[in-house]
Amino acid sequence: MALPRLRNPQGANATEIEKKIKRGNALRQGSAWRGSRGPVALLLLAACVCGAGVWLYLSSLDSEVTETLVRQAELVSPQPRVFSVECSEDYENYKRYPGCTPKKCGRAIADNVVTREESQVLKRLAERGLALAGSDGGASILDLHSGALSMGKQFVNIYRYFGDQIGDVFTQEDFELYRDVRGRIQAVIAETFGLEPTLMYLTKPTFFSRINSTTAKTQHDEYWHPHIDKVTYGSFDYTSLLYLSDYGSDFTGGRFIFMDQNGNRTVEPRAGRVTFFSSGSENLHRVERVTWGTRYAITVSFTCDPAHAIPDPTLPENTEG
Numbered sequence: 001m002a003l004p005r006l007r008n009p010q011g012a013n014a015t016e017i018e019k020k021i022k023r024g025n026a027l028r029q030g031s032a033w034r035g036s037r038g039p040v041a042l043l044l045l046a047a048c049v050c051g052a053g054v055w056l057y058l059s060s061l062d063s064e065v066t067e068t069l070v071r072q073a074e075l076v077s078p079q080p081r082v083f084s085v086e087c088s089e090d091y092e093n094y095k096r097y098p099g100c101t102p103k104k105c106g107r108a109i110a111d112n113v114v115t116r117e118e119s120q121v122l123k124r125l126a127e128r129g130l131a132l133a134g135s136d137g138g139a140s141i142l143d144l145h146s147g148a149l150s151m152g153k154q155f156v157n158i159y160r161y162f163g164d165q166i167g168d169v170f171t172q173e174d175f176e177l178y179r180d181v182r183g184r185i186q187a188v189i190a191e192t193f194g195l196e197p198t199l200m201y202l203t204k205p206t207f208f209s210r211i212n213s214t215t216a217k218t219q220h221d222e223y224w225h226p227h228i229d230k231v232t233y234g235s236f237d238y239t240s241l242l243y244l245s246d247y248g249s250d251f252t253g254g255r256f257i258f259m260d261q262n263g264n265r266t267v268e269p270r271a272g273r274v275t276f277f278s279s280g281s282e283n284l285h286r287v288e289r290v291t292w293g294t295r296y297a298i299t300v301s302f303t304c305d306p307a308h309a310i311p312d313p314t315l316p317e318n319t320e321g
Contacts, residue, residue: 066263066264066265067263067264067265067266068265068266068267068268069081069083069107069109069258069265069266069267070109070267070268070273071268072246072247072248072268072269072270073270074111074270075111076109076110076111076112076273077110077111077112078112079110080108080109080110080188080192081108081109081110082106082107082108082192083106083107083108083265084104084105084106085105085106085107085260085278085282085283086105086282087102087103087104087105087278087280087282088105088280088281088282090228090230090231090280090281091230091237091280094234094305095305097199097304097305099195099196099199100195100196100199100200100237100304101237101304102193102237102238102278102280103194104193104194105277105278105280105282105283106192106193106277106278107258107265107275107276107277107278107283108192108275108276108277109267109273109274109275110188110273110274110276111270111272111273111274113181113184113185113188113272113274114181114184114185114242114272114274115272116271116272118177118181118272119242119243119244119271119272120244120271121174121177122177122178122181122208122242122244122298123244123245123271123296125170125174125178125208126142126208126210126244126296126298127296128169128170129142129144129149129158129169129170129208130142130149130150130208130210132149132158132162132169133149133150133151133152133156134150134151134210135150135151135152135153135217135218135220135221136152136153136214136217136218136221137153137214137215137216137217137218137220137221138211138212138213138214138215138216138221138223138289138290139209139210139211139216139220139221139222139223140209140210140211141155141205141207141208141209141210141220142158142207142208142210143204143205143206143207143208144170144175144178144207144208144313145204145206145207145310145311145312145313146204147159147160148207149161150220153217153218159316166315166316167315170315171315172315174315175312175313175314175315178312178313179312179313181242181298182202182206182300182312185240185242185274185276185300186200186202186300186302188274188276189238189240189276189302192276193238193278199304200237200238200302200303200304201302201303201304201305201306201308201309201310202300202301202302202303202309202310202311202312203233203235203236203301203302203303203308203309203310204235204301204308204310205233205299205301206298206299206300206301206310207298207299208296208297208298209223209295209296209297209298209299210294210295210296211223211251211254211287211290211294211295211297212251212290212293212294212295213253213289213290213291213292213293223287224286224287224288224289225286226259226284226285226286227284227285227286228279228280228281228283228284228285229279229280229283229301230279230280230281231281233279233301235301235303235305235308236279236301236302236303237278237279237302237303237304238276238277238278238279238301238302239276239277239278239279239283239299239300239301239302240274240275240276240277240299240300240301240302241256241274241275241276241297241298241299241300242272242273242274242297242298242300243269243270243271243272243273243274243275243295243296243297244271244296244297244298245269245271245293245294245295245296245297246269246270246271247268247269247270247295248268250271250293250294250295250296251290251291251292251293251294251295252290252291252292252293253288253289253290253291253292254269254287254288254289254290254291254295255267255268255269255287255288256269256275256285256287256288257285257286257287257288258277258283258284258285259284259285259286260284269295269297279301
């Protein structure tokens with residue numbers, strides 16, 4: 001009987017204490033919520049704003065490309081897919097060369113000029129050359145004609161800088177394929193635009209490019225700005241790009257975009273695909289920023305002015321072994 005009398009008061013006290021603890025916890029929780037409602041509300045607002053921002057950004061990316069001229073999975077063969085545009089007045093500011101200066105302008109895509117296997121050989125050539133150095137930023141170039149190679153924030157001449165070691169990087173077969181491919185690109189441009197191919201001349205800059213998502217360090221790395229080749233370089237009359245890697249599997253972003261007044265048109269790169277166009281302001285263009293992976297391509301440029309012609313590259317004789 002004594003035990004129950006001792007336990008009852010303790011049980012009553014325990015119950016009262018428990019109630020006080022619960023009331024205290026409730027008060028503290030309410031106070032904590034009231035104190036944190038401001039920051040939490042701000043966090044929720046920030047999340048909503050960020051979500052809206054991401055949605056608007058993604059929507060703007062979609063709206064930038066109003067028409068896809070050719071997708072990566074398509075095969076444009078045997079004839080190029082040609083889109084005519086009215087020539088700009090840019091060519092009136094330069095001497096005209098009959099049989100070459102554009103009379104009809106446009107843009108075209110072809111998948112039967114260079115095979116995918118040949119594009120892979122050229123990609124390996126680019127990989128070996130660019131492995132010698134490379135830019136600190138997202139864009140690196142290798143120019144076999146002048147020997148210019150991105151190195152950090154500047155350029156070096158690979159033929160002078162690496163000397164006899166170049167023979168361990170490039171072969172005569174590499175240069176022969178490069179010249180053969182250049183000739184085929186020249187021929188398809190001439191046929192498409194009704195030109196005399198012997199009146200077209202290779203011009204600079206003609207180069208390999210490697211682009212990835214690394215942050216730009218110099219203006220040379222900022223490849224994504226809209227530009228007009230004829231305005232930028234003057235000598236350009238026809239521009240071409242040979243893609244050496246595939247959009248969607250080797251890299252994302254990096255599509256080629258023609259920027260027209262009534263909307264943008266895009267080309268999705270495919271290894272072996274050639275995109276070519278007249279170089280005036282009728283073909284204002286840019287390259288999307290690469291968001292993942294590595295994009296390889298060759299820019300091959302042609303002029304009608306023989307004063308701006310450059311020869312095909314040759315492997316220095318002292319590197320043969």
